[in-house]
Amino acid sequence: MPTSKSIYAKRSRRLDSFAYVMIYLCASISILILAGIVGYVFYKGIAVVNWRFLTSVPSAIKGTFGIAGNIVNTLYIIIITLLIAVPFGIGGAIYLNEYAKPGRLVRLIEFTTETLAGIPSIIFGLFGYVFFGNTLGLKFSILTGSLTLAIMVLPLITRNTQEALKTVPGSYRSGALGIGATKWYMIRTILIPSAMPGIITGIILSVGRIVGESAALLFTAGSGYLLPKLGEYGEGLIEKVTHEGGTLTIQLFLCMEKAQYEQAFGIALVLLIIVFGINMLTKYLAHKFDVNKQ
Amino acid sequence: MSDKSFSIIGNYKTKNTVEKVAHVIFVTCGLIAVVAVFSITLYMIISGAPAIFKVGLKDILFGTEWKPTAAHPSYGILYVILTSIIGTAMAIAIGVPIGLMTAVFLAETAPKRIANIVRPAVELLAGIPSVVYGLLGILILSPLIYKIELALYKNSPGHQFTGGSNLITAVLVLAIMILPTVINISESALKSVPSHYKHASLALGASHIQTIFKVIIPAAKSGIVTAIVLGVGRAIGEAMAINMVAGNGVNLPFPFSSVRFLTTAVVSEMGYASGTHKQVLFTIGLVLFVFIMLINLVLNKIMKGGKKDADI
Numbered sequence: 001m002p003t004s005k006s007i008y009a010k011r012s013r014r015l016d017s018f019a020y021v022m023i024y025l026c027a028s029i030s031i032l033i034l035a036g037i038v039g040y041v042f043y044k045g046i047a048v049v050n051w052r053f054l055t056s057v058p059s060a061i062k063g064t065f066g067i068a069g070n071i072v073n074t075l076y077i078i079i080i081t082l083l084i085a086v087p088f089g090i091g092g093a094i095y096l097n098e099y100a101k102p103g104r105l106v107r108l109i110e111f112t113t114e115t116l117a118g119i120p121s122i123i124f125g126l127f128g129y130v131f132f133g134n135t136l137g138l139k140f141s142i143l144t145g146s147l148t149l150a151i152m153v154l155p156l157i158t159r160n161t162q163e164a165l166k167t168v169p170g171s172y173r174s175g176a177l178g179i180g181a182t183k184w185y186m187i188r189t190i191l192i193p194s195a196m197p198g199i200i201t202g203i204i205l206s207v208g209r210i211v212g213e214s215a216a217l218l219f220t221a222g223s224g225y226l227l228p229k230l231g232e233y234g235e236g237l238i239e240k241v242t243h244e245g246g247t248l249t250i251q252l253f254l255c256m257e258k259a260q261y262e263q264a265f266g267i268a269l270v271l272l273i274i275v276f277g278i279n280m281l282t283k284y285l286a287h288k289f290d291v292n293k294q
Numbered sequence: 295m296s297d298k299s300f301s302i303i304g305n306y307k308t309k310n311t312v313e314k315v316a317h318v319i320f321v322t323c324g325l326i327a328v329v330a331v332f333s334i335t336l337y338m339i340i341s342g343a344p345a346i347f348k349v350g351l352k353d354i355l356f357g358t359e360w361k362p363t364a365a366h367p368s369y370g371i372l373y374v375i376l377t378s379i380i381g382t383a384m385a386i387a388i389g390v391p392i393g394l395m396t397a398v399f400l401a402e403t404a405p406k407r408i409a410n411i412v413r414p415a416v417e418l419l420a421g422i423p424s425v426v427y428g429l430l431g432i433l434i435l436s437p438l439i440y441k442i443e444l445a446l447y448k449n450s451p452g453h454q455f456t457g458g459s460n461l462i463t464a465v466l467v468l469a470i471m472i473l474p475t476v477i478n479i480s481e482s483a484l485k486s487v488p489s490h491y492k493h494a495s496l497a498l499g500a501s502h503i504q505t506i507f508k509v510i511i512p513a514a515k516s517g518i519v520t521a522i523v524l525g526v527g528r529a530i531g532e533a534m535a536i537n538m539v540a541g542n543g544v545n546l547p548f549p550f551s552s553v554r555f556l557t558t559a560v561v562s563e564m565g566y567a568s569g570t571h572k573q574v575l576f577t578i579g580l581v582l583f584v585f586i587m588l589i590n591l592v593l594n595k596i597m598k599g600g601k602k603d604a605d606i
Contacts, residue, residue: 030392041426092323122533154330214423
């Protein structure tokens with residue numbers, strides 16, 4: 001080469017430097033956006049969030065605003081959704097991994113699970129509104145919202161359980177069956193406990209999805225913000241599931257529509273902290289899971 | 295020993311029943327997903343079809359006038375469909391290059407310590423609820439875009455000012471929202487390229503950048519395409535984040551005009567719509583559903599193709 005005398009002299013390529021610049025530029029854009037979002041929400045929200053904000057409900061008479069009712073509604077929806085989705089999700093995964101033989105049915109189930117994971121939440125919202133709300137007559141209620149979300153998070157639980165079941169060594173199965181355990185006994189005492197970290201990861205991811213969900217709940221769970229009434233024997237707590245109940249995200253959306261941005265940022269901060277916590281928890285579990293494998 | 299019989303065939307029958315019941319229960323659980331997808335499809339068609347027969351397919355899909363509450367209502371959603379398609383395409387055009395380059399940064403060029411901070415941060419970004427993106431869109435992006443709009447259209451009195459709620463703002467919000475999806479999936483695709491590809495390319499004298507762009511990215515193609523398709527799915531289905539920043543006027547999708555997406559059309563009018571108007575909103579939902587199913591089919595094809603490649 002005429003330009004360089006020694007092969008040790010590195011030829012600098014202009015295109016390479018340009019590519020490096022682009023890579024670092026794009027990466028810093030992504031990082032700045034992220035830092036900006038988190039930082040801005042913290043900056044704006046920290047002034048709003050205090051004990052009263054977390055423990056009271058909106059009241060026109062007292063002129064206060066609080067999100068206690070929304071927090072309770074969110075908890076209700078998380079618990080009921082999981083009660084429905086977790087057994088079916090785990091059951092489906094066990095069927096796919098332990099019972100089914102490869103064939104048309106398995107392909108169909110796997111395809112529909114994938115499809116379910118790809119349907120946007122607003123379609124779930126419309127479906128829940130028509131099917132659970134109108135056809136089954138549950139109207140706007142926490143129950144309608146939970147049933148809708150249960151279908152939505154089902155693939156998350158199925159997939160994570162399936163992944164976990166796949167990592168259970170085959171020798172566990174043959175060992176259990178070999179000493180005379182029935183298949184159901186083996187599943188109950190060997191497979192499910194071994195797959196527990198994966199199942200829990202699926203549950204936590206589902207909680208994250210439920211907490212962040214808004215479009216699927218707007219037309220199903222509605223927008224109530226009051227605390228459940230206890231009733232004489234606490235029956236009010238159960239009755240609550242047939243009432244409207246807006247989660248934190250729905251309240252945030254409503255605040256935005258009414259241009260109550262201060263409160264909106266307060267809720268956004270609470271949501272961000274929850275999401276952060278869920279992330280940490282998933283990481284921790286994944287880490288623990290890894291150690292077990294080795 | 296106790297009185298109980300310890301015969302190994304003693305409770306064979308009960309065991310057998312339990313086994314059979316367990317099997318049936320697991321099959322049922324497995325079928326839930328199938329039933330769910332079929333009933334969602336069925337109900338979307340049942341609730342979306344009546345308006346098509348009432349108003350006419352052509353008038354809905356290719357009509358350009360949206361006046362659902364007028365004395366002589368018209369329900370044309372052509373502009374809404376176009377907005378969703380063009381908006382999604384623009385969001386992909388902005389989000390994918392930035393996301394892919396960030397993935398390259400994380401997988402290849404970043405110092406390990408920085409990558410270990412950035413990666414969890416990106417995962418956090420994926421978990422942030424969409425309404426929070428919407429909130430920041432209104433308060434930060436909209437005013438910014440409005441300033442640009444004012445500067446650009448200072449001398450054109452014909453322009454309808456949108457106050458920053460327009461296509462470009464919505465597209466930017468969508469582009470930011472698909473970033474984590476694109477980054478995460480592309481990064482794992484880049485990382486799963488066998489390291490001997492890279493070593494061979496470097497040994498042949500290619501620079502690191504040449505290796506990245508000519509060897510690693512082409513080898514990770516199917517994963518990157520998956521990331522893009524998932525990004526399209528997320529962008530076209532997003533409702534709450536862009537509901538407040540798109541402006542909600544039914545117009546042709548020009549960057550600085552107030553627009554309405556398929557999703558935001560449903561969200562913004564479902565609350566008060568009734569009669570034919572409501573049925574048309576369900577038709578809009580059906581159109582969106584058809585788009586999503588097409589995307590899912592494409593995705594399914596790519597995933598299967600990717601698997602075959604991996605086997606070879």
